[in-house]
Amino acid sequence: MTSQVDQLKKLTTVVCDTGDVNAIKKFSPQDATTNPSLIYKAATMPEYSSIVDDAVAYGKGDLSLTMDKLAVAFGTEITKIVPGYVSTEVDARLSFDTEATVKKAKELIKLYEEVGVQKERILIKIAATWEGIQAAKILEKDGITCNVTLIFSIAQAIACAEVGATLISPFVGRIMDWYKKAKGVDSFEPAEDPGVLSVTAIYNYYKKYGYETIVMGASFRNTGEILELAGCDRLTISPQLLEELAHGTGDVPQKLDASKAEAMDIPKVEMTESNFRWMMNEDAMATEKLAEGIRGFAAGIVKSSNFKRLYDSFCPSNL
Numbered sequence: 001m002t003s004q005v006d007q008l009k010k011l012t013t014v015v016c017d018t019g020d021v022n023a024i025k026k027f028s029p030q031d032a033t034t035n036p037s038l039i040y041k042a043a044t045m046p047e048y049s050s051i052v053d054d055a056v057a058y059g060k061g062d063l064s065l066t067m068d069k070l071a072v073a074f075g076t077e078i079t080k081i082v083p084g085y086v087s088t089e090v091d092a093r094l095s096f097d098t099e100a101t102v103k104k105a106k107e108l109i110k111l112y113e114e115v116g117v118q119k120e121r122i123l124i125k126i127a128a129t130w131e132g133i134q135a136a137k138i139l140e141k142d143g144i145t146c147n148v149t150l151i152f153s154i155a156q157a158i159a160c161a162e163v164g165a166t167l168i169s170p171f172v173g174r175i176m177d178w179y180k181k182a183k184g185v186d187s188f189e190p191a192e193d194p195g196v197l198s199v200t201a202i203y204n205y206y207k208k209y210g211y212e213t214i215v216m217g218a219s220f221r222n223t224g225e226i227l228e229l230a231g232c233d234r235l236t237i238s239p240q241l242l243e244e245l246a247h248g249t250g251d252v253p254q255k256l257d258a259s260k261a262e263a264m265d266i267p268k269v270e271m272t273e274s275n276f277r278w279m280m281n282e283d284a285m286a287t288e289k290l291a292e293g294i295r296g297f298a299a300g301i302v303k304s305s306n307f308k309r310l311y312d313s314f315c316p317s318n319l
Contacts, residue, residue, distance in 0.1 A: 004223070004248035008230055011254050013084075015216060015236035020045070021077045023239040027246070031084040033147070033169070033218070033236045035125070036092075036300030039071055051077070067301065068104075072111040079121050085167075087147045088112075089125035092297035101126055101135035109144055123147035123167060127294050128156040130276055137163035149218070150293040153286035155279035157202040158271045161211040168213055169236065170199045172229070173221035174293070178285045190224035200256060203232055207261035209268065223248065231256035 005027070008014060016029040019042035024032050043052050051073045059066025075086045088108055094100045105124040112122055124139060125147045126132040133156070136146040140163065148160045151170035160168045172195030179194040180186065190196060199217045206215055216234035220226050223244050226235055231254040237245070269275075280287050 001249045003246050004227065004250060004252050005242060005245035007252035008226070008235075008245060011230045011252065012232050013234040014242075015234050016082075016242065017218065017236040017238050018042070019074050019078075020239065021074070021081065022047070024078060024081050027239065027242045029082055029242075031086065031123075031234065031236075032078045032082050033087040033125070034071065034074060034078070035089050035297055036071075037297075037303070039074055040300060040303050042074060043070060048074075068108060068111060072108060072115070075122065076112065076115050076117055079117050084121075085123045085145070085147075086121060087123040087125045089149075089297065091301055092127055092294050093301065095127040095129050095294050096131050098131045098135045098138070101132060102138050105135070105139050105144060105146075106142075119144055125149050125169075127297070128160060128168070128290065129294075130159070130273055133159045133163055133165070136160065136165045140164045140166065147216070150290050150297075151202070152198070152289045153280060153283050154198075154201060154205060154269070155271070155276050155283070156286070156290075157215075158205065158269050159276050161206060161213040162271050165213050167216055167234070168202075169216050169218040170202050171219035171289070171293070172196060172199055172217055172225050173219040174289050175285065176221060176225070178289055182285075190222075190228040193225055193228065195219075196225055196228045199229055199232065203256050204261040204264055205266055207258040208264055208266045227252055228255055230254055 013030045015031040015033055016024045016027055017033050019034045019038040042048055055066050055070040055073050058069045071088050075088045078086045090101050090104045094104055109119045123145050126136055127150045128148045136148050139146055145166040147167045147169055148165045149169040151157055151168050152175060157168055175195035175198050176193050203215045214233045216236055217229045217232050218236045220237060220241055223241055229235060230252050
């Protein structure tokens with residue numbers, strides 16, 4: 001019987017959410033996504049010690065450059081496995097600085113091009129603040145494709161589509177986490193999961209109004225959430241959940257359908273900066289989870305930069 005992951009691949013482009021090159025090889029996804037926490041986890045594995053050594057040597061005492069090189073080095077290895085995009089994240093501490101985000105993105109692309117990886121293979125990951133979305137607008141005009149991440153609201157999604165972002169990553173599990181706590185419940189049925197409903201609404205809005213931005217559901221807590229979004233443009237899934245789907249044999253029906261979305265009665269939203277900020281202000285979950293996500297990604301960067309094999313390579317004045 002066909003596995004659930006193979007059935008899912010017929011409906012949705014499957015992406016692997018990890019920095020572990022060997023895990024990516026196992027599941028043969030179209031694309032791969034990484035973040036500082038995933039890079040840190042991979043960097044601590046003995047089999048990738050040479051990648052860390054090369055990044056340290058390249059940085060020559062510059063911690064920021066070393067961390068960028070490390071992310072690009074793992075990304076480069078991943079491009080040898082997946083045929084599509086590899087996402088590499090801009091330092092989350094730049095999330096409220098458009099100019100600095102653009103500068104860092106271009107530096108990452110330059111590092112990729114130095115080793116022969118063309119910019120068309122890379123998605124620059126940027127947090128979906130207003131400033132980050134404006135950075136994506138600039139980068140897309142310069143031919144640098146972007147994955148705008150930490151999407152928790154329709155306001156963020158619409159703003160991203162209107163600036164022409166290549167792809168967005170609306171989070172599922174983190175939305176569910178917030179509502180579980182807010183409502184005092186232990187779980188939701190997949191079809192009633194607030195994270196699933198959020199991604200579904202974004203997908204339908206995009207298809208209704210013909211936006212080309214790719215919707216890639218992310219941050220899954222269980223396979224039920226994944227299967228409830230079968231038909232979404234892309235889904236980025238952890239190796240653990242991909243393993244569960246590989247052993248699952250139940251039917252995987254299509255849940256999201258672009259042709260049906262086109263006929264839905266969905267009001268158009270005018271997205272200006274003031275409207276964006278007001279809609280975010282009115283959405284406690286999105287505001288809290290965006291801030292929490294940025295803090296988490298920033299902490300991942302700090303954790304990676306304190307990784308002992310890197311730490312020992314720098315004098316205290318550089319830390």
